[in-house]
Every structure is written in structure tokens, then in C-alpha cells.
Amino acid sequence: MSGKGRCLVQAATLRGVEAVPVDVEVAVSSGVPGFAIVGMADASVQESRERVKAALRSCGFTMPASKIVVNLAPGALRKTGSGFDLPIAAGILVATGQVDPSALERALFVGELSLEGAVRPVAGLLAYALCARMLGVGLVSAEVEEGSCALGRLELRCARTLADFRTPPFPRAVGKKMQIRAESSDFCDIAGHDMAKRALQIAAAGGHGALMMGPPGSGKTMLASRLPSILPPLSESEALETAVVHSVAGENYDRSLHGVRPFRKPHHSASLAGLVGGGSPPRPGEISLAHNGVLFLDELAEFSPSVLQGIRQPLESGKATVTRADGNVEFPARFMLVAASNPCPCGYFGDDEKKCTCSERQIRAYQGRIGGPVMDRIDVHIAVRRIPPGEVLATGRGTSSEELRRAVLKAREYASWRRARAGTGSRRETTEELVRACDLSSEDEEFLKATAQRSCMSGRAIMRTLALARTVADMEERSRVRRADLCEAIGFRSRQGEL
Known part of the structure; x- marks a missing residue:
């Protein structure tokens, strides 16, 4: 869902060893400038505001001087982790018309942002991949090797920085054959x-x-x-x-x-x-x-x-x-x-x-x-x-x-x-x-x-x-x-x- 001043991005949060789907709803409107995150977000999610602001500016995007409300649904589910940085930033970019809404189609986003806009991996990537496969969408995260979360019927794509949103689609993960050395103890x-x-x-x-x-x-x-x-x-x-x-x-x-x-x-x-x-x-x-x-x-x-x-x-x-x-x-x-x-x-x-x-x-x-x-x-x-x-x-x-x-x-x-x-x-x-x-x-x-x-x-x-x-x-x-x-x-x- 996207429209003038509004956007919905698919994300997820960890509960135990399972990634539970979360809708990141972003609304940008006129009013007193501010940036609020609601929906049972813990401290690490609330800190996303400062990381997202700095990352957008570092990658040449505009941080709107408007009222920004980010709702994490369902509201009764506690949201944890820094993996909401990427979907929140992506939602702001689409809601403000700075990137094409097609960049968010049929994908689940998860990733932490550095102050320079680089996308960092988060714990639980394999759980997020299983969640994306269950939803029938692709997974967009930090640059990883395909072998690290290779699952059948899952399209894994990598975003290195927020600047990659200017030129979608995101590149596919690079496959690599890993050699596991056997234990020598006998x-x-x-x-x-x-x-x-x-x-x-x-x-x-x-x-x-x-x-x-x-x-x-x-x-x-x-x-x-x-x-x-x-x-x-x-x-x-x-x-x-x-x-x-x-x-x-x-x-x-x-x-x-x-x-x-x-x-x-x-x-x-x-x-x-x-x-x-x-x-x-x-x-x-x-x-x-x-x-x-x-x-x-x-x-x-x-x-x-x-x-x-x-x-x-x-x-x-x-x-x-x-x-x-x-x-x-x-x-x-x-x-x-x-x-x-x-x-x-x-x-x-x-x-x-x-x-x-x-x-x-x-x-x-x-x-x-x-x-x-x-x-x-x-x-x-x-x-x-x-x-x-x-x-x-x-x-x-x-x-x-x-x-x-x-x-x-x-x-x-x-x-x-x-x-x-x-x-x-x-x-x-x-x-x-x-x-x-x-x-x-x-x-x-x-x-x-x-x-x-x-x-x-x-x-x-x-x-x-x-x-x-x-x-x-x-x-x-x-x-x-x-x-x-x-x-x-x-x-x-x-x-x-x-x-």
C-alpha cells in the first residue's frame, strides 16, 4: 500500500526463534514537525529514529520537516531489534516520493542502518528468511552469501546502502560453496x-x-x-x-x-x-x-x-x-x-x-x-x-x-x-x-x-x-x-x- 504521504512496508520481529510478520505503516503529513514510532516498540526500535535521519541525509535523500508517524502493526505485539531501520527508512522514502513504490513490492525488509547509510546484517536472518518464504515474498537484507540462508522458493536480495533504492531491483545474493572441515578427534x-x-x-x-x-x-x-x-x-x-x-x-x-x-x-x-x-x-x-x-x-x-x-x-x-x-x-x-x-x-x-x-x-x-x-x-x-x-x-x-x-x-x-x-x-x-x-x-x-x-x-x-x-x-x-x-x-x- 502506498499513496501520497503514506506507505506500508513488510517487516518482521523475532519472538523466540520465530520471525513474526509486522506491517510498518508510515504517514507523512503537515503539522508540527516530529518523528514518532508507535506500536509497542522497545528502546532499540525507538533509537531507529536517529539512525534513519542520519542515514537518509548521508545518502543524499531529504529528511522531511513534517510530522512523521510510524505505526508497527499489530499493536499488541512487542517489537524488538534494530532490524526495523531499513523498512522504516524505505517507508519514508516512498511516502515522500523520493523513490519509486515498486522498490517495495513483494518483499520483506530487515536490516540495521549505519549513520552513513550502509545496511548491516541483524541476528536471526534465517528466521526472517523462513518468514518471507511463508508469506510468499522475497527477502531484502544486508549483503550476505546465499548459502548462509539458502531456502527453496525464496528470492534473496541484498541492499548495500540506502542509495540502492534509487536503482531497483536489488542485486541477488551471491552463492558461495562453503567448505566445512571435519573434526579430527577420534x-x-x-x-x-x-x-x-x-x-x-x-x-x-x-x-x-x-x-x-x-x-x-x-x-x-x-x-x-x-x-x-x-x-x-x-x-x-x-x-x-x-x-x-x-x-x-x-x-x-x-x-x-x-x-x-x-x-x-x-x-x-x-x-x-x-x-x-x-x-x-x-x-x-x-x-x-x-x-x-x-x-x-x-x-x-x-x-x-x-x-x-x-x-x-x-x-x-x-x-x-x-x-x-x-x-x-x-x-x-x-x-x-x-x-x-x-x-x-x-x-x-x-x-x-x-x-x-x-x-x-x-x-x-x-x-x-x-x-x-x-x-x-x-x-x-x-x-x-x-x-x-x-x-x-x-x-x-x-x-x-x-x-x-x-x-x-x-x-x-x-x-x-x-x-x-x-x-x-x-x-x-x-x-x-x-x-x-x-x-x-x-x-x-x-x-x-x-x-x-x-x-x-x-x-x-x-x-x-x-x-x-x-x-x-x-x-x-x-x-x-x-x-x-x-x-x-x-x-x-x-x-x-x-x-
Whole structure:
């Protein structure tokens, strides 16, 4: 829509990891000179007035000495970010007759302006591209490479400066083939630890959480850092989901678009907002940046207990919900939790060679920082022991990542086939579906009941034990879970290294 003194420009604002369409309505009329932006605009949007004024003058346009009102509709939606600079400036140029209205046709505009009129990229470009594709229009933003937000059925065009509005159409984005270097870390670099490798292999096959507990220097961090090398690449839909989260967070997402699963390792001093998400406007936290990948929490017991309790709900639901006065914002958070911890403050409780100097009270307090509810949600518990010096020197001759990865891929393919045959598809199995998928014999069912009674297992613990046993059976491509699978799952579920 455009007419004498009026113009409408298509824009969008970020809410969570989604770009929501916004109409930028510009009206230039006679009256007391002024420049007002209305429609629930935050401080960063209000600052657009000064950037737009300076940018228009720097590019040789006229800033009208009239009454300018910019309305951002819908009015009930809070608008955030500096990406409104470009659509507001474009609306003023068309409303004042300085550029042809055809420059704004069938396009969504997003970009920040420098005082010289250059168009700068903003966070969330991939989310804006998805919004433009949904609306059936093109996207005009700062100069970017096409590969950074290449989507089918989307026309991506670049505006370098406001001066480009004099000579539309805007040039198309330049495609560039990106080379993603593969990770060099391999499990063969780690000698010994065959049981830990087996446990991580099972965890990778079923997407189970894992906790490694052992003394300092036993290899916990090395084992965790090599876990991505045995995971399958992201599917096309997973890659796009993951890349959008990183785009909104303002981080590079090239690796995600090329199928590389994220591996996040926040420091133990991380705040609740940094881990789960928050801020104003709400920003995705580390658990969302690990979506479809691995979240590694090293020195788990050193994290604040309140921060650790914040990941309980996302572990179950696969999403993080941030509540604000204007509503809830959801971030995807379906991740594989891998953690490492010392068993006590000195680190040597249970070690065969070095004596622990901690009291029983100190050990209980240290392990209690993790919290029972979080521990109950971790499926695989691994006791990592220090290996003999002779085995340390045999590095490079351990089981390779490629060998472990083949078994993981085989298990996942079999599990997908099994779920498809049962009609559950790719979604998470319900309790009833999981019990039916395990197909336990009456003897094995009684064995599990007796073990659960003896070990005081919660209902969640029983179902997670079944899920772990189902993964073990998937690795052998068996339709029925056997007693041996249950025993191995129960062994990994039992908490290792605890007092």
C-alpha cells in the first residue's frame, strides 16, 4: 500500500526463534514537525529514529520537516531489534516520493542502518528468511552469501546502502560453496576405557543422557569431546531447526546447515538465563543452542544447584519456556545431555591408587549438589577409572570412532524401521508404546519388577531402564528385549561412584 504521504512496508520481529510478520505503516503529513514510532516498540526500535535521519541525509535523500508517524502493526505485539531501520527508512522514502513504490513490492525488509547509510546484517536472518518464504515474498537484507540462508522458493536480495533504492531491483545474493572441515578427534586416541566407550555408544544410539564420574585426569572430558564423532549427521529438517536457533542467537550456523551436530560446553559458572534462556528480549540459552546435538556439562557438581534444576523440565519436554509479562516464549531444546563430575571435592573417592581426604559429610554434600531429580533423568551412569601408564602410552590403538559409529547408525536405522512398523513414526514413544515395543517375556517382566522393588526405582526410572534396554536390543537388531539387555541397562542405570 502506498499513496501520497503514506506507505506500508513488510517487516518482521523475532519472538523466540520465530520471525513474526509486522506491517510498518508510515504517514507523512503537515503539522508540527516530529518523528514518532508507535506500536509497542522497545528502546532499540525507538533509537531507529536517529539512525534513519542520519542515514537518509548521508545518502543524499531529504529528511522531511513534517510530522512523521510510524505505526508497527499489530499493536499488541512487542517489537524488538534494530532490524526495523531499513523498512522504516524505505517507508519514508516512498511516502515522500523520493523513490519509486515498486522498490517495495513483494518483499520483506530487515536490516540495521549505519549513520552513513550502509545496511548491516541483524541476528536471526534465517528466521526472517523462513518468514518471507511463508508469506510468499522475497527477502531484502544486508549483503550476505546465499548459502548462509539458502531456502527453496525464496528470492534473496541484498541492499548495500540506502542509495540502492534509487536503482531497483536489488542485486541477488551471491552463492558461495562453503567448505566445512571435519573434526579430527577420534576415539582411537583414547586407550582402554572399553566399557565407557560401550556406554557412550549405547547413549548415542538412543539419545540417552550420560554421566561419567571418576577422579581427575581419568579421561572423562576426552571421552565426551569425541562423542560427536559417532553421531549421525543432521537430517535436512534438523539442520534447519538447529541453524535457526543459532541464527537468532547471533552465532555462526554454517556447520549446522551442513549437517554437523552442535556440541556445547558451558562453564560451570553459567547462570540460569545463560543455560536455559532469558534476557530482554528473551534469547536462547545453551540448552537450545545444543538442540539436536550434545550439551556437555563438565564438573557437573560445580554448577549452581538452582541452575541444574532448571534443565529438568526441558529434558522431559524437549523445549525451554521463558515466561515474561507479555507472554511465554518457547525455545526448542531437544538435546543429549552428557556430564562429567568428580565423586568428591578432592576427586579421589573410590580411587584404587590415591586415598580420598574428604569426610563422609563432604562427599554427601558434594554429590547432593547435583540433585536426585536430575540424576533420575540421566540414563547412563559410567564409572571412569584411571588407566595404567602402559595403556596410556598405547594411544592411537583404541577402538576407532568409525567402528563405533557404524553400530550407532545401524541401531538408529533399525529403531526407525521398528517404530515405523509399529505406527509411532519419528515421534517419541509413549509409555504404552515402549512397553509394547520391548515385548518382555513374563519371566523377564517379573525380574524387572523384583529389581525395581529392590532398588526403589521410581516410575520414571523403570521406564528409562526399559528405554535403555530397548536401545541395547536395537543395536543387535532384535525385536524383543531379552534378559541380557535388561541386565546391561540396569547396570548402566545404577549410579556409579556414589557414596
